[in-house]
Amino acid sequence: MEILEALQVRKSIRGYKPDPVPKEIINQVLEVATRAPSAMNSQPWQITVITGKVLDEIRQENIKALKEGNTSAQEIIRKPFEGIYRKRQVDLALQIFQLMGIGRDDKEKRTQWMMRGFRFFDAPAAIVLSLDKSMNSTLALCDIGILCQSICLTALEFGLGTCIEDQGILFPDNLRKLAGIPESSLPIMCLAIGYPDWEFPANKLETPREALANNTRWVGFE
Ligand SMILES: Cc1cc2nc3c(=O)[nH]c(=O)nc-3n(C[C@H](O)[C@H](O)[C@H](O)COP(=O)(O)O)c2cc1C
Numbered sequence: 001m002e003i004l005e006a007l008q009v010r011k012s013i014r015g016y017k018p019d020p021v022p023k024e025i026i027n028q029v030l031e032v033a034t035r036a037p038s039a040m041n042s043q044p045w046q047i048t049v050i051t052g053k054v055l056d057e058i059r060q061e062n063i064k065a066l067k068e069g070n071t072s073a074q075e076i077i078r079k080p081f082e083g084i085y086r087k088r089q090v091d092l093a094l095q096i097f098q099l100m101g102i103g104r105d106d107k108e109k110r111t112q113w114m115m116r117g118f119r120f121f122d123a124p125a126a127i128v129l130s131l132d133k134s135m136n137s138t139l140a141l142c143d144i145g146i147l148c149q150s151i152c153l154t155a156l157e158f159g160l161g162t163c164i165e166d167q168g169i170l171f172p173d174n175l176r177k178l179a180g181i182p183e184s185s186l187p188i189m190c191l192a193i194g195y196p197d198w199e200f201p202a203n204k205l206e207t208p209r210e211a212l213a214n215n216t217r218w219v220g221f222e
Contacts, residue, residue, distance in 0.1 A: 006153045011207070013161030013192070014096075014116070015200020016123045020051065021193060025158050026125060029193075033150035039139035044131050045147050050179050051125040058126075059119040061174040066118055070171060075186065078166075092207065099201040117167035123192035126168060127151065128175055130185040144188045151191055161196035161203075164189060 001009075026049055038044060050058065064070075081089050096102075102109040120126040129144050152162045168190035175181045196203055 001157050003153075006156050010152050010156060010162075011203075011205070012163040013194075013196045014121045014163055014202045015197040016121060016161065016192070016194035017197050018124060019195050020124045021160065021195070023049075025160070026127070026193065029151060029154045029158060029160070030127075033147060033154045036143070036147045036150040038143035038146070042135070042140070042143070044135040044140040044143055046130040046132065046181075046185055048128040048130065048175070048179050048181055049125060050128065054178055055120065055124075055126055058174050058178050059122075061178065062118040062168075062171050063115055065171045065174060066115065075172060076166070076170065076188075095205055095207070096202050099205055101201070114167075117165055118170070120165070120168050120190070120192040121163055123163075123194040125193050126190055127193055128169060128179065128181065128187050128190045130181055130187045133184055133186050136186055141188065148189055148191060151193075155193060159195060160193055163192045165192060166190075168192070 030047060030049075034043070034045070034047075080086070096113070097104070097110070100109075100113065102113060116122065129147060131140050131144065148164045152164065155162050166189060169175065169187035172181070172187045175187050176183060176185075181187060
């Protein structure tokens with residue numbers, strides 16, 4: 001797939017076919033995607049690819065932790081969005097709820113939807129990107145972000161869909177306990193990955209973008 005096409009067709013996939021993704025395919029995706037640049041070529045990413053029984057156990061433990069109000073997620077820096085950023089967040093949720101037929105006041109279905117994210121959207125595999133705690137800096141977070149997009153774009157070439165998601169790493173102790181991520185590492189972001197179920201309503205979402213003119217300043221041009 002051409003670069004411009006890949007950038008334009010990539011979208012977050014939140015419904016997957018149950019078909020497993022062969023290890024060899026994910027390996028090829030990662031071989032290419034880790035050509036991503038990183039600050040001083042530090043390549044700070046630690047990659048954990050999870051599938052099968054272990055992924056199912058993590059899904060279950062995440063839901064259990066959510067229900068119990070577990071607070072292990074506090075080691076991750078998160079701030080509530082405000083102003084226009086909050087508005088975009090709310091707009092996104094409304095668009096998804098509309099596609100999924102979830103009513104404004106249907107708290108139960110909204111909760112079910114939220115839990116879906118903590119279950120990696122029931123994808124057959126998940127990729128967790130972690131940093132050694134000593135590397136947790138703006139530079140390394142930027143590196144992880146670049147790798148995320150590289151994985152998403154490379155995955156397209158193999159017919160795979162992805163959803164970058166922080167929900168999947170909000171209970172890092174579950175990842176440590178079940179997927180062997182060491183205490184010295186901080187899960188930063190994860191991706192659900194699998195073959196898209198194009199019948200799944202939320203996969204039909206086309207998210208808008210602000211007009212470039214509203215967030216770009218051109219300096220020194222004629
Ligand atoms: C850093 C990051 C974290 C995200 N976390 C979540 C998440 O936890 N749950 C979710 O459903 N989508 C998540 N997304 C997907 C965004 O909602 C999505 O990228 C955005 O709405 C734009 O839509 P698109 O990816 O389809 O273009 C995340 C994306 C990024 C880049």
